[in-house]
Amino acid sequence: xxxxxxxxxxxxxxxxxxxxxxxxxxxxxxxxxxxxxxxxxxxxxxxxxxxxxxxxxxxxxxxxxxxxxxxxxxxxxxxxxxxxxxxxxxxxxxxxxxxxxxxxxxxxxxxxxxxxxxxxxxxxxxxxxxxxxxxxxxxxxxxxxxxxxxxxxxxxxxxxxxxxxxxxxxxxxxxxxxxxxxxxxxxxxxxxxxxxxxxxxxxxxxxxxxxxxxxxxxxxxxxxxxxxxxxxxxxxxxxxxxxxxxxxxxxxxxxxxxxxxxxxxxxxxxxxxxxxxxxxxxxxxxxxxxxxx
Ligand code: PZK
Numbered sequence: 002x003x004x005x006x007x008x009x010x011x012x013x014x015x016x017x018x019x020x021x022x023x024x025x026x027x028x029x030x031x032x033x034x035x036x037x038x039x040x041x042x043x044x045x046x047x048x049x050x051x052x053x054x055x056x057x058x059x060x061x062x063x064x065x066x067x068x069x070x071x072x073x074x075x076x077x078x079x080x081x082x083x084x085x086x087x088x089x090x091x092x093x094x095x096x097x098x099x100x101x102x103x104x105x106x107x108x109x110x111x112x113x114x115x116x117x118x119x120x121x122x123x124x125x126x127x128x129x130x131x132x133x134x135x136x137x138x139x140x141x142x143x144x145x146x147x148x149x150x151x152x153x154x155x156x157x158x159x160x161x162x163x164x165x166x167x168x169x170x171x172x173x174x175x176x177x178x179x180x181x182x183x184x185x186x187x188x189x190x191x192x193x194x195x196x197x198x199x200x201x202x203x204x205x206x207x208x209x210x211x212x213x214x215x216x217x218x219x220x221x222x223x224x225x226x227x228x229x230x231x232x233x234x235x236x237x238x239x240x241x242x243x244x245x246x247x248x249x250x251x252x253x254x255x256x257x258x259x260x261x262x263x264x265x266x267x268x269x270x271x272x273x274x275x276x277x278x279x280x281x282x283x284x285x286x287x288x289x290x291x292x293x294x
Contacts, residue, residue, distance in 0.1 A: 066201070067205070088136060095170065111130060135153075
């Protein structure tokens with residue numbers, strides 16, 4: 002790509018500058034598990050995540066405007082507005098999992114939210130909670146209190162991203178649950194444009210930025226299988242891998258099963274055939290499902 006400056010690499014994504022006002026966000030087919038990028042790719046994973054993000058951006062514009070300018074014909078690249086990113090992760094939790102479950106077990110609190118006594122792992126919370134975290138360059142994001150988050154972005158801005166994050170999560174979780182997928186929690190990133198307007202950025206409401214659980218297997222009291230990465234995790238556990246880099250190569254059946262799960266998540270949530278997205282990515286952007294031919 003001539004005229005595109007590479008700005009940075011995430012574990013599974015690349016970021017380029019198109020011009021002073023626009024960025025290109027490219028989702029690769031790389032997959033990470035236990036925080037390690039594996040040597041084997043999952044074909045079409047980047048397209049699935051880009052298509053899902055685009056689907057949510059199109060449908061949540063009235064809740065919060067976002068950075069999306071266009072989906073590229075390759076289905077894995079997003080042109081977006083270049084923003085000043087807020088230096089916090091806006092996490093919303095509707096269920097008790099991951100670090101939320103750990104913190105609850107230790108203190109009864111999650112990021113300062115006092116939760117009812119007697120909750121079990123993966124329980125649904127009485128209402129979704131906003132649990133901001135710092136962005137760690139390497140290693141794990143760290144949960145922070147509301148007070149710490151307010152010191153970082155300011156009290157009014159924090160109130161605004163909290164309200165928007167909860168509203169976005171509630172919209173998406175309700176949509177996904179009606180289609181058989183629990184969005185247990187999710188992470189949003191916001192930024193401001195030159196006029197100080199707040200926009201939703203990054204990827205949104207994908208299995209890489211959220212916990213997706215199959216609703217038909219939901220049973221609180223234990224960890225839930227991940228909708229997308231469960232075959233990968235199960236395989237990695239079987240190999241006896243010690244979870245440090247490099248990770249194991251994935252056999253063809255694990256790749257095929259995982260690819261099928263990503264596509265299933267895309268099709269269940271969007272109601273659009275993945276093949277239709279590949280032939281015309283903009284199909285996810287129209288509010289009423291597939292465009293007429
Ligand atoms: C931005 N990242 C994360 C890092 C990636 C992605 N609209 C925006 N404006 C300015 N900056 C960003 C965005 C967005 N989205 C996103 N870092 C900065 C990131 C590395 C690779 F693909």
